[in-house]
Amino acid sequence: MKKVLVIILLVIIGYFLANTFINIPFGENRIGDINAEKPTAAGYYLSNTKEKSKVANIITAIVVNYRGLDTLGEVTVLFLASTGIASVLYRRKEEEEETERLSLPSSTIIRSGARVLFPIIALLGIYVFIHGHLTPGGGFQGGTIVATGFLLMLISYKGFNTNHNRMTWIESLAGLTFIFLGIWGLIADNTFLGNIPEVGKLNSLLSGGLIPIIYIAVGFKVAVELTGILDILLKIKPKK
Amino acid sequence: MIAVIIIIIMAVLLLAAAIYSVIHRDLLFAVLGTGIVSLILSLFFYLLQAPDVALTEAAIGIALTTIIFIITIRNTTRDEDEIIDKENEKL
């Protein structure tokens, strides 16, 4: 009985969704003329990014500069998720003294391969978030790549421990850098997260004003937070 | 012509992997189905001219979501109806 009702509900929802999207033709140009007198929002972003921000990647300019408050909210959501996981899976110290991650030791191939691959993966992640304003990439992508490198080391070695004190310091400093850069924009330019007037030339590493610095701070913060989440999750003891 | 064939094959693979991931009883295979959905979705994003979104979906959806699900399965049951685990406990 429940199955029949659910299938009827799904058919109704599917019919209404399909009916709405028939009227939006795929691939039609809805931006309009980008050099017009009153352009649309997308037209304004496309035509004014090159002169005002001198950043080659338009998505980076939108995420950090034009819609910077949404990025601040996203960083806050990640921080709240990390705190929530740490508080739900909290263990008192007197229950279990010894926490071990692995039950079986890894083979020689995994151990020697992980030691070679870990610096290369970390270097790739740092490259991606430093060059976020020139190539596709940015803080979130680069931070995730670095966290994947840490995950490889955490799985392969039993004695590889991350220093919780140092990680907390890096995360707090990166978050405070973001806020202080925004307040500096408030003092200098009268807008929160406004860009400073002196920007470099297009397509070089030192272009875009404050945008690469903000993305570097976000990249460090995301990498450290995701490593912390994975470290907490891997230490749970399965009750057998 | 090749472009249309590629898009149709990818769409069919996407729906097949999603249905497999919902229906199958062993939870480990269902999680791998979710990983395959993320992989083909990342390729779809590249074909629709969005390289930033493709990078983000590839980095987060394939690696991190799969490993979090596998850690959860390790700490809970592996079978959907929990019949095999109860037999193991009785033995």
Next chain:
Amino acid sequence: MQEEFNEIFLKYHDIISLGVYGTAIGLILIGLYAVLMKKNLVKIVIGLTIIDAGIHLLFIGIGYINGGTAPIFSPGYEDAAKRMVDPIPQALVLTAIVIGFAVTAVALSLVIRLYKHHHTAKIDQIKSLKW
């Protein structure tokens, strides 16, 4: 190359638009079926992940323009701004992917905690155990 693709898109327009929008709506419906009908908690979280994937594909599919290119300036092609696809849905989906992952991580940690307390991962047996 660009003219050939434009011809192909105009000729097979219905198939391609059905392909992208239909796949996205199909993913949303499959995920919704998993959330409504399944009893295991991990299966419900898998359903939430599949709904997220469908919605992201729908957003990027709306922002596509025929014959458009990726919104990044390359050295030597400085005047490509007239031919770019819509950049606003891509910025929104970038944030949505990260937030979807955070929600999945918190939901799974709650599932682990519930299993340790009730020793079962099926919701109809958790409802019948009174605290």
